[in-house]
Amino acid sequence: MEVEQPVSVDSARIEKAVREILIAIGEDPDRDGLQETPARVARAYAEQFAGLRQSPEDVLTTVFDVDHDEMVLVRDIEVYSTCEHHLVPFHGVAHVGYIPNQKGQVTGLSKLARLVDVYARRPQVQERMTSQIADALMRVLEPRGVIVVIECEHLCMTMRGVRKPGAKTITSAVRGDFRNSEKTRAEAMSLIIH
Numbered sequence: 001m002e003v004e005q006p007v008s009v010d011s012a013r014i015e016k017a018v019r020e021i022l023i024a025i026g027e028d029p030d031r032d033g034l035q036e037t038p039a040r041v042a043r044a045y046a047e048q049f050a051g052l053r054q055s056p057e058d059v060l061t062t063v064f065d066v067d068h069d070e071m072v073l074v075r076d077i078e079v080y081s082t083c084e085h086h087l088v089p090f091h092g093v094a095h096v097g098y099i100p101n102q103k104g105q106v107t108g109l110s111k112l113a114r115l116v117d118v119y120a121r122r123p124q125v126q127e128r129m130t131s132q133i134a135d136a137l138m139r140v141l142e143p144r145g146v147i148v149v150i151e152c153e154h155l156c157m158t159m160r161g162v163r164k165p166g167a168k169t170i171t172s173a174v175r176g177d178f179r180n181s182e183k184t185r186a187e188a189m190s191l192i193i194h
C-alpha cells in the first residue's frame with residue numbers, strides 16, 4: 001500500500017516530542033543550552049528524513065544516449081542514514097554500478113549518488129536501502145543489470161548495545177546481468193574491492 005507522503009516534517013510536533021524526551025531523560029528543557037534544541041532537531045530531521053518526500057524519478061532526471069553499453073560503476077559514495085530501530089546514524093560507503101541497455105542510455109554520475117541519498121535519508125535498515133536503490137535503478141533506467149554494495153558502521157552497535165566499534169556490515173543487491181552472470185558479478189566486485 002502506498003503511504004501518503006507529507007509535504008514536509010511536522011516541525012511543531014517534533015519540537016513538542018523532543019521537549020518531552022528531554023524531560024523524560026531528566027533534563028531541563030528550559031536551561032540555556034537546550035532552549036533551541038527542539039527546533040534544531042526539527043530542522044535536522046527535515047534534512048535527515050527528506051528522502052521520505054522524494055522518489056527516484058525526482059533525481060534520475062538526466063538520461064542520455066552514449067555509445068557505451070558496458071559497465072559504469074561509481075565507487076565510494078558516502079552514505080549517512082538513520083537506523084530505524086534506534087534512530088541513531090549508520091554511515092559508510094555505497095558502490096553503485098550498472099550496465100546500460102542496448103540503446104546505451106546512461107544517467108549523470110551524480111544522479112547515482114543522489115539516488116543513494118533518496119533512500120538513505122529515511123529511517124532505514126541497510127538491507128532494504130540496498131535493494132531499494134537497485135530496484136529503483138532497474139525500474140527507471142531499464143539497464144541490463146545493476147549491482148549495489150554498501151558497507152556501513154552502525155552506531156547502534158558501536159556507541160551502545162553490543163559495543164563493537166569497527167564492525168562493518170556489508171550488503172549487496174544484484175539484478176539482471178549481475179545476478180545471471182558470475183563473470184560479470186566478479187568483474188564488478190574486483191572493481192569495488194581493491
Ligand SMILES: Nc1nc2c(ncn2[C@@H]2O[C@H](COP(=O)(O)OP(=O)(O)OP(=O)(O)O)[C@@H](O)[C@H]2O)c(=O)[nH]1
Pocket residue numbers: 083084085124125126127154156157160161162
Ligand atoms: N538487519 C539489520 N539489523 C539492524 C540494522 N540496524 C540495526 N540493526 C539491529 O537491529 C536489532 C534490534 O534488536 P532488538 O533486540 O530489538 O533491540 P536492542 O535490544 O536495542 O538490541 P541491541 O542492539 O542488541 O542492544 C539489533 O540487533 C541491531 O543491531 C540494519 O540495518 N539491519
Ligand SMILES: [Zn+2]
Pocket residue numbers: 083084085086087088154156157
Ligand atoms: Zn540501531
